[in-house]
Amino acid sequence: MPELPEVETVRRGLTALVKEAIIEKVDLPYPKAVTSDLKAFQQEPVGRTIEAIERRGKYLLFRLSGNETIVSHLRMEGQYSVEPKGSTPHKHTEVIFTLKDDRVLFYNDTRRFGRMTLVKTGDEMTQVSGLKDLGPEPTEETLSLDYMKEIFKKSKRLIKPFLLDQSNIAGLGNIYTDEVLWQTRIHPETTTDKISSQKIRELRENIINEIARATKHHGTTVHSFSNVFGEVGKFQNELDVYGRAGLPCRRCETPLKKIKVAQRGTTFCPKCQKKK
Ligand SMILES: [Zn+2]
Structure with a gap:
């Protein structure tokens, strides 16, 4: 199971690859990966820019333009990959973000435990139960x-x-x-x-x-x-x-x-x- 250092490593990689990318389309080969309204999850991100990828504990937060946030928890085996547009999804690809720049961002999960939720930015702290109750980050400044x-x-x-x-x-x-x-x-x-x-x-x-x-x-x-x-x-x-x-x-x-x-x-x- 990815712990903080692994999730932070994923965050840095995603930042290098898809920060500033614009989402063109969202497909859900495995809809159960999404816990919020499915229709909104497919429609709301379209046309929005991925402005930042943040992390809190083991959660990834995709900050989209227009105050939308996708919260992602990898759980056991969740993984992201960025590939050229038209790439065949993997056997365990659960969510596909087609990007305007002719690439796709795949969320792959062999164990199928990872989850994603779309919320209004700021609402994640009240709407995602694990985030609401999260203790401090283990750093010199935050863990007294x-x-x-x-x-x-x-x-x-x-x-x-x-x-x-x-x-x-x-x-x-x-x-x-x-x-x-x-x-x-x-x-x-x-x-x-x-x-x-x-x-x-x-x-x-x-x-x-x-x-x-x-x-x-x-x-x-x-x-x-x-x-x-x-x-x-x-x-x-x-x-x-x-x-x-x-x-x-x-x-x-x-x-x-x-x-x-x-x-x-x-x-x-x-x-x-x-x-x-
Ligand atoms: Zn010993």
Whole structure:
């Protein structure tokens, strides 16, 4: 599942390719990909310019002229590709934006979980439930230590599902959560109220740095992620725990262990990340 660095990589690729393009036509080979009114989704964007592609958490926001916004969530395997006009849609192409400049923007999704919604710009915060409840972006400026301490104290949940919950912090998924918990030496089943202020401080720094570093490497490719240019991410080579169960910990050489925490596969070092 694309996490913040992967979605940001897609956003940058889309910006390079289709910013300022004008939409000529919208086709929906798989109408279920669209959750808003289908007729409006096909008619409203026509003739409008893609003025910007923004991102919030794992959501992409296509800002169109005339105050229309298309919100897109890739979920498991959603992908965009830009091809010459007349290109045959892929087997899993769900939405086709024909552009005025003789290109097409395909939205492809082998798992068919990704969703798109058309809203009036500004209404996305009230009409798209996941966006409404989204926590702060994991950056130095937006994720304050005070906020972290407050939500950690209030919740008594296990740290792993707590970090995956987008309403606490936006953008983290299974990969980066396992990485930052290993870096901070926190057992994934620790309850948040048992984590010291010092550890919260370290964890915050690790989250911010890890997301920035992964974004710089164009994200992680595990199953299928590629950017709009069809290029894979490079960060999989930098991972310390995710996908390394059974292999020696890079700090202490103890074999890494994989367990389920809140139904999610979780890899950690049983020596470095002791349960409190
Ligand atoms: Zn270790």
